[in-house]
Amino acid sequence: MGEDPSALLAAAAAGDSSAWNVLVDQYTGLLWSIARGYRMSTADAADAVQTTWLRLVEHLDRIEDPSRLPGWLATTVRRECLRILRRGKREQPAFDDDGLPDVVDDAPGLDAALLDSERDAALWRAMGQMPERCRLLLRVLMASPPPSYAEVAAALDMPIGSIGPTRQRCLDRLRHIADADETLADPAGPEGGRR
Amino acid sequence: MNDDEVLIAQLRRIGDQVDPPPQAVLEAARAAFLMRRIDAELAELVLDSAVDAGSVAVRGGDTDAVRMLTFESGAVSVEVQVTDVDGLRSLLGLVSGASGPIEVETAVGRRSVPVDSLGRFSIGQVPPGTVRLHLTADDGTAVTTSWVGL
Numbered sequence: 001m002g003e004d005p006s007a008l009l010a011a012a013a014a015g016d017s018s019a020w021n022v023l024v025d026q027y028t029g030l031l032w033s034i035a036r037g038y039r040m041s042t043a044d045a046a047d048a049v050q051t052t053w054l055r056l057v058e059h060l061d062r063i064e065d066p067s068r069l070p071g072w073l074a075t076t077v078r079r080e081c082l083r084i085l086r087r088g089k090r091e092q093p094a095f096d097d098d099g100l101p102d103v104v105d106d107a108p109g110l111d112a113a114l115l116d117s118e119r120d121a122a123l124w125r126a127m128g129q130m131p132e133r134c135r136l137l138l139r140v141l142m143a144s145p146p147p148s149y150a151e152v153a154a155a156l157d158m159p160i161g162s163i164g165p166t167r168q169r170c171l172d173r174l175r176h177i178a179d180a181d182e183t184l185a186d187p188a189g190p191e192g193g194r195r
Numbered sequence: 196m197n198d199d200e201v202l203i204a205q206l207r208r209i210g211d212q213v214d215p216p217p218q219a220v221l222e223a224a225r226a227a228f229l230m231r232r233i234d235a236e237l238a239e240l241v242l243d244s245a246v247d248a249g250s251v252a253v254r255g256g257d258t259d260a261v262r263m264l265t266f267e268s269g270a271v272s273v274e275v276q277v278t279d280v281d282g283l284r285s286l287l288g289l290v291s292g293a294s295g296p297i298e299v300e301t302a303v304g305r306r307s308v309p310v311d312s313l314g315r316f317s318i319g320q321v322p323p324g325t326v327r328l329h330l331t332a333d334d335g336t337a338v339t340t341s342w343v344g345l
Contacts (some may be wrong), residue, residue, distance in 0.1 A: 012228070016197040028224055032216035046220050047344050051325055052344040053227040058237055079246070081342065085261070087245045120209050127206075142206040144215070171199050 006066035014058040023051065026145065027070060031077045033143035034155045037136040038081040048080040070147070071154035078155055118182060126177035134170035141167060235329070235339040237266035243343070266340040270332045277345055284345045286318040290330060293338065298329040305329075321345060 005026075011019035031052055035045035055076055056063075064073060115121045127135060140147065140155050153160045196204070218314040242265035271292040278285045290297065296307045297316050302324050310316045311328075330341045 017225075017228050021225050024221060024224040028221055032220065033210065033215075036214060042217070046217065046223070047324065049216070049220055049342050050223050050227065051342055053224040053340065054325060056228060057227050057231050058341055060231070083243065083246045115209060115212060119246045120205070120212075123206065124209050124213060138206060139202075139210075142210045144207050144211050146203075146207065156313050159331055167203075168199060175202070 004032075004067075005069040009060070009063060009164075010065045019080070023056075023069075027073055028053075028141040029145060030140075030147050030151060030155070031073060033069065033140050033147075034074060034077050035081055037077070037155070038085065039140035040081055040084065044081075044084050048077055048084060051080045052077040068150075072150040074151050074155035078157065085147055119178070122178040122181040123173075123174065125181055126174050129177050130170065130174060134173060137163070137166055138170055224319050232337075232339050235337040236268045236271075236332070238266040238271055238273060238328075238340045240341040240343055241265050241267045256265065262345075264343060266328070268332075268338050270334065271330065271338050273328060273330070273340060275328075280319070283319070283322070284321040284323060284326075286316075286321060288316045288318070288328075290314045290316065293330045293332045295331050300327050300329060301325070 005023065008019045008023050013024060025030060028049065031049045035048045038048075040048055052073060058074065064067060081189075115124060127138065130138065137152070137156060140152050147155070149160050149163050152163055158166075209329045240262065244261075244263040264277065265274075266273040271290065272289060273293075275286050275288045275292045278287075286299070289298070290310060291314055294310060294314075296309050297318075298305050298307045299318050299321065301322060303322065306318070308316050308318050323345060325342045326345050327342045330338050332338050
């Protein structure tokens with residue numbers, strides 16, 4: 001996917017901030033998806049992603065195998081998420097930056113209202129009802145731009161060979177839940193439910 | 196594309212719509228590059244009781260638990276004990292191989308605290324978020340710790 005991370009990493013290590021920005025644009029979507037996959041709140045996901053980028057800045061000169069940078073990033077953000085999870089739920093700040101209460105991951109009912117198509121909304125709601133491992137895998141697979149299996153394996157700490165079969169099983173389950181959801185859903189008015 | 200790939204692409208489109216990385220996260224990531232310290236030696240986080248096994252900290256939802264961090268570079272080691280005080284972090288530290296004041300850097304700025312003759316230092320009222328420390332090794336080398344989320 002995208003430009004060769006080795007060349008970008010070398011350029012960034014030599015001080016080229018535009019190369020750095022390309023790396024950020026290329027991989028922040030993946031890092032964000034991983035953090036969301038681990039059910040981080042907006043604030044915690046932002047912390048995990050930012051700490052990952054700060055770690056890369058620290059290690060710009062010492063990434064052993066630059067071609068595996070995406071895997072390094074995925075591993076680093078996963079570790080940061082686990083760090084946050086194991087630290088336990090941190091105190092809720094009185095306000096977020098925007099002054100609104102933080103929406104904990106998913107809140108599928110709410111966010112689904114942003115989607116135009118009922119099928120999209122049903123799929124997003126179904127994501128929230130998936131077993132943990134499936135939800136995590138799918139949330140990472142749907143990162144933008146699309147991650148490679150090697151990156152997904154690093155993000156989830158699972159063997160590459162098991163991603164394909166697990167993906168198939170999880171997607172079948174997602175279809176099943178979304179189908180049932182659509183069958184049950186009321187035919188809501190076109191204006192209904194928007195935040 | 197087979198059905199599964201079509202569905203993944205549909206999910207990606209949904210994710211782009213309802214849960215993309217916030218603009219502030221992208222901007223902070225770009226700005227992280229400006230935090231680079233080429234002149235300083237990195238003291239890596241080698242132990243974090245919140246993550247590493249065999250830790251001294253009590254886990255399991257005990258919010259009063261003390262968190263222990265250890266940073267090490269070639270010549271310098273810094274141990275920091277982190278506690279929560281009214282939603283802010285309080286740091287008690289012990290440094291060896293370095294002397295002189297220690298600077299604590301957070302997202303909002305920097306602050307300098309003294310180190311006593313035994314290498315002890317204390318930093319109160321640190322806002323939650325990423326933090327790193329700057330210090331000077333006994334041989335004059337500038338040392339910066341890894342960023343750590345507190």
